[in-house]
Amino acid sequence: MKEIGIGLLGVGWMGEVHSTSYRRVPVHYPECEGRARLVVAADEVEERARAAAEKLGYAEWTTDWRTVIAHPEVEAVSICAPNFMHREMALAAVEAGKHFWGEKPLGALPQDTVEIACAAEAAGVRTIVGLNYRNPPAVQHARRLIADGELGEINHFRMQFVASYSANPRGALSWRFSRELSGHGILSDLGSHAVDLAMFLCGPIVRATATSAILIPNRPKVQMGTGTHFSVVEGDVELRPVENEDWCAALVEFESGLKGTIELSRVIVGAEARYWFEVNGTRGAVAWNFERMNELEHYRDGGSARVLMGPSHPDFARFQPGQGIPMGYDDLKVIEAYRFLQSIADGVQREPGVREIAATARVLDAVARSFESGAWEEVRDL
Ligand SMILES: NC(=O)c1ccc[n+]([C@@H]2O[C@H](COP(=O)([O-])OP(=O)(O)OC[C@H]3O[C@@H](n4cnc5c(N)ncnc54)[C@H](O)[C@@H]3O)[C@@H](O)[C@H]2O)c1
CATH class of the missing domain: 3.40.50.720 (NAD(P)-binding Rossmann-like Domain)
Structure with a gap:
């Protein structure tokens, strides 16, 4: 030890x-x-x-x-x-x-x-x-079904990482809304998760075209280190401008030729943390939503089944003894902590490390360039 x-x-x-x-x-x-x-x-x-x-x-x-x-x-x-x-x-x-x-x-x-x-x-x-978001057993299971060819040839891909955390116009102007402190807006925040997950499921993305918008232009400013990004500020507080995008939609093309869509938002009403994808192939499909993290919808043989995660699915038995007892968000971070500590102990680099986030960053760069150009932008070395 x-x-x-x-x-x-x-x-x-x-x-x-x-x-x-x-x-x-x-x-x-x-x-x-x-x-x-x-x-x-x-x-x-x-x-x-x-x-x-x-x-x-x-x-x-x-x-x-x-x-x-x-x-x-x-x-x-x-x-x-x-x-x-x-x-x-x-x-x-x-x-x-x-x-x-x-x-x-x-x-x-x-x-x-x-x-x-x-x-x-x-x-x-x-x-x-x-x-x-690579770590939920249902996501790992979906990835395996795709990789094993269970869905046939993949021909549709749709993903949303849309959240309500700043849907209230009195939601605090935290560091996340500043170009200097955050960089991009929802593209850096949920977009980094979404692009990584898209590539985890369906392979490298090679080009993208996208558009973005600021939907709530001013918010009440707060001090660094106070509250959370869900905080709502009432009363007479100075409003300051939001400097990066609240919403974005991208069309992406994978190396395989597959084309798909990714939508991101931090100001949507009606979806609290809908981190969702559907991947469809010629013989079947899978759909997953973080709000129901322990379920995978699996369509095959002309019908759909709700597969509840259980001990036969990756990592599940580490956390719960039987099918249907839900894992939670924090458990996903325990999986990460394990990979980190084990990598330091045995010297073997595991995923996702800097290589995987750099691959994601190159795609985020192409998406951001497309915000400006309105054109398809190739993913390139930085
Ligand atoms: N993986 C995920 O699901 C996930 C979820 C939330 C946040 N994040 C990421 O985690 C990071 C932190 O986000 P958060 O929600 O915990 O933010 P937060 O605002 O809750 O916490 C950030 C903390 O850093 C402190 N800080 C700021 N400048 C500092 C400095 N110079 N030295 C030391 N401390 C400093 C702040 O005072 C604050 O306590 C961000 O990069 C965010 O993108 C990831």
């Missing part, structure tokens, strides 16, 4: 989930050869950093993230700060020879992501990226 000293950068939603996930790995993956020791957590908001020690079990806390990277007992870090900090934090971790579990999109802009990926691969540190 290898003990791995962990440092945390950013104690918001993801910082908490990473921390509890590390602690749960020995319960769900007892054979894991890496065992996390929570050494030090950083947040620029002192109250959050202090809470990380008290509530999450870190031995130390700090408001200076660089001391986490420099800490001699820290071998690996979780990068859970807002997008604009990913590049600086990841490059500093790489330079110090520390492995990282980085949150998507891993950099504010696609060029940042590719730069981080090149540096991490050159240095040979282990990486895992928070592309957790």
Whole structure:
């Protein structure tokens, strides 16, 4: 058993989930050869950093993230700060020879992501990226059905990652709405998940054409490190402009020649977290919706069946003993934490790491170029 000293950068939603996930790995993956020791957590908001020690079990806390990277007992870090900090934090971790579990999109802009990926691969540190929508057993099952040819030749692909988290016009103007702090808007946020998942299911995307819109142009500004991105601000608070897209729709073409659609939104009313896809082939189809994470619709032989996940599906038995008992979102992050710790222990890089998020970033770049040009844009090296 290898003990791995962990440092945390950013104690918001993801910082908490990473921390509890590390602690749960020995319960769900007892054979894991890496065992996390929570050494030090950083947040620029002192109250959050202090809470990380008290509530999450870190031995130390700090408001200076660089001391986490420099800490001699820290071998690996979780990068859970807002997008604009990913590049600086990841490059500093790489330079110090520390492995990282980085949150998507891993950099504010696609060029940042590719730069981080090149540096991490050159240095040979282990990486895992928070592309957790690959992990639901139903998604893994769907992927296997597609890869095994059970659906025949795939000829239709549709995906939506649409959410209501900012549908209220009084929803806080958090860092997610700033070009400088977030990069792109919904394209960076849910788009990084969607594009990765599309390619996980159906292979590389080679070109795209897309359009985007800001649907709620002004919002009440809030301080960094307060609330969540679901927060609603009432009262007399200054309204400031939203600087990146709320909605986007893309037509994409896969290397196989398959064409499909991807729609993204953070301001939709009526779909809370509809992260959904349908993939249709000449002999069958599958459809999945995160809001019903433990079910897969599988159409075959002219009829459709609702397949409830159970112990025969990938990773399910790690979390629940019997069919129909639901897994939850946080379990997807435990799977990620396991892959990260095991990769550090045995030296074998697992997916999704920097290579996979860099591939996604190249597609996001093509989509963003198409926002401007209105044309089909090829996916290219950055
Ligand atoms: N994989 C997923 O499903 C998922 C879900 C949510 C967020 N994310 C990603 O996780 C990251 C964090 O998102 P979140 O929702 O947890 O955000 P959040 O706003 O809840 O938390 C971010 C934290 O980082 C802190 N911070 C800001 N600047 C800092 C600095 N210089 N040094 C140290 N701490 C700093 C903030 O004070 C805040 O506490 C983002 O990149 C986001 O895209 C991924």
